[in-house]
Amino acid sequence: MTGPIIDIDGVSKRFVKSLDMAERAARLLGANVREFVVNAVDDVHLSIRQGEVMGLVGESGCGKSTLGRIVAGLYAPSAGTVRFRGRDVAALEGEDAREAALKVQMVFQDPMASLNPRLRIDEIIGEAPRVHGLAARGEIGAYVEAALQRVGLDPAMRKRYPHQFSGGQRARIGIARALAVKPEFMVCDESVAALDVSIQAQILNLFMDLREELNLTYLFISHDLGVVEHISDRVAVMYLGRVVEQGVSEDVFASPNHPYTQALLAEIPTFEAKKKSYSVIKGEIPSPIDPPSGCHFHPRCPHAFALCRAERPPLKEIAPQRYSACHLNDAT
Amino acid sequence: MTALLSIKDLRTYFFTDDGVVKAVDGVSFSLARGQILGLVGESGSGKSVTGFSLLGLVDPPGRVVGGSIRFDGKDLLTGGEPALRALRGKRIAMIFQDPMMTLNPVLRIDTQMIETVLAHDNVSRTEALKRARDALVMVGISSPDERLQSYPHQFSGGMRQRVAIAIAMLHKPDLIIADEPTTALDVTIQAQILAEVQKLCAETGTALIWITHDLAIVSGLADRLAVMYAGRVVEEGETARVIERPLHPYTKGLIASVPQGKTRGARLQQISGMPPSLRNLPKGCAFRPRCSRADEACLEEPALEEKLPDRKTRCFHPWSLDDARDTRRQAPSKDGMAETTT
C-alpha cells in the first residue's frame, strides 16, 4: 500500500447565516428571524490512498457534498487541513495551486448548475484540455469525441447546448469534462444517481477501468448503498457532519458496528413486484442547525444510554483498519 | 373507470441544426384519479420530454407534432395556450428533474412557498406560512423555521429536491408529474416521501406520473408501468404483472440488470449494445440491434398492441406466458444480455 494521496485532517465547515438589513429591521418589528449556524462538517479525519475508491455515505444533508467540495478545493475549511500528496492545499501558490486544482476534479451532484448554459458541449469538455495543453490544438475535436464516447454519448451531439440534453446525458457530460483533464483524484458526487442501470453499469465499469489504467483514486459519494458496496474498497459513514464509522467495505457491509450504520444497512430496498406501504419517519429528524448533544445519533438510537447524551464518542480503532464512534464499544 | 388523463400516440420532435430529434415518437397511456403510473426507460428515452409535452413546456425548435392528450375531458393540444396555462400549475404540477427549474435562486424559500399557497387559496399570510412549514416537515426537512429563511443554494442537493416536492404538493393538483424526484435521496427519506405521496393520492385522488429509471422504487409504488424505449412506449400494464412476466425483450433486460446481491468488484450486467441515436433510428423495431429475438419480421415497425388482457407491448415476438416466468430469480438466463467492452 502506498501513502495517502488525500489526507483530510480535522476538517470542519460551518455556514453562518447572518441577518441582512431587511431581516434586522423585520426582527425589530417582532418577526421571527434569527441568526443561525449550520455545522455541515464537524472534525472529519480521513486518509485516502492512491488507487483506492473511498465510498462516502450518509443521509441527505449530512455534509457529504460539503466535504467533497472541501477536498476539491472549492470551499476553504473553517478548521483543519486538507493535504494533497502531503502538501497543505491551502498553502499552495501559483503554479502549484493550479496544478493541484487540476489534478483533483469534482463531478457535481447538480450537473445543470455546473455547466455553462451558453457554451456548447465540445467547448465545455475541450476548454480545459486545450488551455492546459493536454491535447494538441489540431486534435481537440478528436479528443472531445473520444471523451463523449467513453461515457456513452453520441459524438454527433457535441455541438448542442446543455439544456438540449436529458438529465442523465447532462450527468455524463459532467463526468466527461472531469475526466478530460486527466485528473489523479476524482470526487464523484452522486454521479450515477441520474442514470439507468445499464448506463450506470457502463460508467461504473469505466471508473474501474480508469483506476486500473491510470491508478485513479476516487472519493465516491452516493446514497445508493448497492452501488457503494459494489465499487468501494473502503467506506466512510457520515451522520450530521461527523464520520461515525469507517473501514474496509466488505467488513462494514458484512458487520456494521455503529448503530446508525446498522440502521442504514437494514433499509436497503428489496426489489419486489409488490406494492408496498411506506411509512413516515418516527420522531424528529435531527438538524445540523441544532444538533443533539453528545452522540448526535442518540435521539434515534435504540441502544442510547445516559453517557450518549452527555459526551461525544470519539472515532476509535475497534479492529484493524476499522473505526467507529460509539460508546457501546467501551462498555464491556 | 373513466380516465383523468389519456395520451394517444404523442409525438414531440426537436428540429435542430443537425437533424430532427424524435424525442417522443409514439407515447400512449392513460391514468385514472388516485392512480400512480411509473414511467420508466433508459437515459434519453424521452421520459422528461413526455412530461414537458403534457404541460406545454416544449420550446422551439421543439414541437408536439402529433397525437392527443385528453385531461379531464379537455383536449390539451387543441385547447390553445391560455387554456393550458390555466390548467398548468392549478390542476397539473410538475416536479422537475432539476429542482432549480422550480426554485428561484434569488428568493428565500418562505417567499416562494407562501406565494405558491396564495396563488391557489385565499388565505392569510400567516396561514400560508404555516402550510409551507408543514409541507417542509412532511418531506423530512428539520429546523423548518430556519430553513424557510434560507436561499436555495444554502440547501443540500437532496434538500432542494425535497423542497421542490413540497412545493408541488402545496398546489393540491389533480395530477402530479414527478420527474426523477428522489434520485439523490437515501432510502429513509425516500420512504418518508413515498409515504406522503401515497397518502396524498389515496386521500385527495391526486393522480401521479412517477418518472424514474429505478425499477425497485417504482415496483413498490406504482399501480401501472409504462416502459419507454427510444421515444416510444414499448410495454404497458399493471406493475406486478409487468415485473413478474415482462413481454418486451427490453423490459426483460431492464429487470435483469437491476444490481442485486453480491456483485462487488464484478463487472455489471448491461443490455448489450448502445442506446440508439434518435436522429438515426434503425429501420423497423428500434430495439432490433440489441435484441436477441430479432428476425426479419422486425424490419417492419411493430405497433403497440394488446397481446394479453390488459397487457400491451410493441413487439413481434414477445415473451410468451410460458418462457416469461419470473426473470428475476432465474437470473442465469442471459437473453438479450451481454458484457460490453468500453
Ligand SMILES: Nc1ncnc2c1ncn2[C@@H]1O[C@H](COP(=O)(O)OP(=O)(O)OP(=O)(O)O)[C@@H](O)[C@H]1O
Ligand atoms: N431541447 C432539445 N433539443 C434537442 N434534443 C433534445 C432537447 N431536449 C431533449 N432532447 C433529446 O431528446 C431525448 C429525450 O430526452 P428526455 O429528456 O426526455 O430523456 P429522459 O428519458 O428524461 O432521460 P433521462 O433519464 O436521462 O433524464 C434525448 O436524446 C435528448 O438529447
Ligand SMILES: Nc1ncnc2c1ncn2[C@@H]1O[C@H](COP(=O)(O)OP(=O)(O)OP(=O)(O)O)[C@@H](O)[C@H]1O
Ligand atoms: N453554501 C451553503 N450555505 C449554507 N448552508 C449550506 C451551504 N451548503 C450546504 N449547506 C448546509 O450544509 C449541510 C450539509 O450539506 P451538504 O450539501 O454537504 O449535504 P449532503 O450530505 O451532500 O446532502 P445530499 O445528500 O442531500 O446532497 C446542509 O444542512 C446544508 O443546508
Ligand code: SF4
Ligand atoms: S454512542 Fe450511544 S447513542 Fe451513539 S450510537 Fe452509540 S449507543 Fe447509540
Ligand code: SF4
Ligand atoms: S419486435 Fe423484434 S427486434 Fe423488436 S423487441 Fe420484438 S423481437 Fe426484438
Ligand SMILES: [Mg+2]
Ligand atoms: Mg450532496
Ligand SMILES: [Mg+2]
Ligand atoms: Mg429526464
